[in-house]
Amino acid sequence: MPEQLSVLLPVWAGDRPDFLTDAFRSSVDAQTRRPDQVVIVRDGPVPDPLAETIQELAKGSPVPVDLVELEHNVGLGPALDAGLAACKHDVVARMDADDISLPHRFAVQLPIIESGADIVGSGLVEFADDPDEIVATRTVPTDPDEIRRRARFATPFNHPTVVYRRPLVTGVGGYTDFAKMEDYLLWAKLILADARVANVAEPLVRYRVGAGAYARRGGRDLLRAEIALQRRFRDLGFTTRAQYARNLVVRGGYRLVPEGFRRSAYRKLIAPYRR
Structure with a gap:
């Protein structure tokens, strides 16, 4: 049975309006299987140009957009937890405000969720300035047992690529305020909860590697x-x-x-x- 999908996209003051526009449109307008909702979490105050871009994207979106506006910058983990609470659908895709989803991303990942997986990530490619000039490809383990083994040493998922079942994520406590490591901790909690894990070897996201x-x-x-x-x-x-x-x-x-x-x-x- 087809699942409905929410995209969870956090934004903070350091994000660029043009990068956010590319991220949003690649994950919504350009998708061959579009999401059914986008939740943008504004993590604290943002500059006027970025605030205007958020409003323009929401207004022009082909799917409903819900904006969660946090009064203060709380950090990625708590911001994502606030966004999860606003997601209307059980399946949620993560997206960052400076990356680019390939057009068939959700068309590839959603059938894996629909077939029984609780979380599915993918490979990704890195770029610096031009999205078409690839710096490197970050690979992921695809065998479920290897994913679980890998998790004991390094994160087994590329966070900007994951799609997961929200009830399971919130059931293990969500991301929590564990700065800089919130995603890896979440993967560990999901694995301990016997989540059905999967990865697609194919890169489905272009990941921006900035200076530093x-x-x-x-x-x-x-x-x-x-x-x-x-x-x-x-x-x-x-x-x-x-x-x-x-x-x-x-x-x-x-x-x-x-x-x-x-x-x-x-x-x-x-x-x-x-x-």
């Missing part, structure tokens, strides 16, 4: 977030003691190495790539 992308994946703040995440995994029983120790050494060390080494390590260990 690898610099932002390191530093002491990220190290503290990494340690907190690994402790949470251990408390949940998601990882063994050996896996916990390995992750602290490998993933924690990754946060402190120079940016050039971090780029290489990320592509070889944390998120496999191919060119």
